[in-house]
Amino acid sequence: MAFTLHLYTSFLALGLGAILLLFPKGTMLHRTMGSTWVLAMALSAFSSFWLGGGVLPLMGHFGPIHLLSLWVLVALAVAVVAILKGRVEQHRRWMIGAYLGLIGAFIGTLAPGRWVAVQLGMW
Template identity: 35%
Template sequence: MSLLPSPSWKLPGALLLLSLVPVAAGAVRLLDVLKVSSGGLVTAENTRFMTMPGAVLAHIVAASLFCVLGAFQFDAAIRLRFPRLHRITGRVVALSGILTALTGLWMTAGMHIPAELQGELLYGARLLVGICMLLAISVSIRAVLRGRIAQHKAWMIRAYALGQGAGTQVLIMLPVALTAGTPTFFFRDILMTSAWGLNAVFAEWLIRRRWP
């Protein structure tokens, strides 16, 4: 009988649920961009995405991989039972996270977004999140290469928390949209930005309680 703990799948399941709506929305957007690229109709809804279709497609694929595969990286039992899989998947997660951050920064800087959907606060927050994700993943990679596993885990938790911002944004925005209508302008900026803030605070709490 193995003495290794059995995976509970509760943590990965919760993270996958958090990723569900953003990943599904990304898949719909990806199909839309591909359809337009193949001669489909450009609409007011998708026109801004067609100004940078390559970045949009790369961002959707990379972010989906980062959130879905990353969900299985933080369960201690899975790491202990499947160490080789953890290392292989970890490389994919790290590369996906870097691509997610880079394409996010590229789109934020180069894509025209209407003022009602992004003001100065949200613009600055997106730039800051992208830079912080890159730094967190870079520090995490450096740490694991030097055998500093605790430091590696802490910085990957921080990176993953920022990468999961879209999932928390759904949780925050949906009740507001259902009760008061879709938020716009500065109110939308505050709600969207607060999701990253909440995730960052939660990540620090997990790290300080020595999450396995």
């Protein structure tokens, strides 16, 4: 269950994030897609804590990739508070940071020993 939720929300966030970066900001479409993106990112980050960290465990089944999940949750919270307070530039920077965290996590799944990399026959 956690893996399926993580997989679907991660891919949704990856695609929506790219669209949000390219489309005009501040529109109703941006707000609606942005809210969906934040929910997808949060679900992806939270669900990752039930998945193994693969190589380099830090504590139990948690690995370095879980630090990115924490980063994403913090970035999302700061970005949402920023936009609610009208701090558009701060919101923009933190949202880009959250998206870069997602990109980093995706790249991390391709590391040697990770389940995705093994399934793809990379390592």
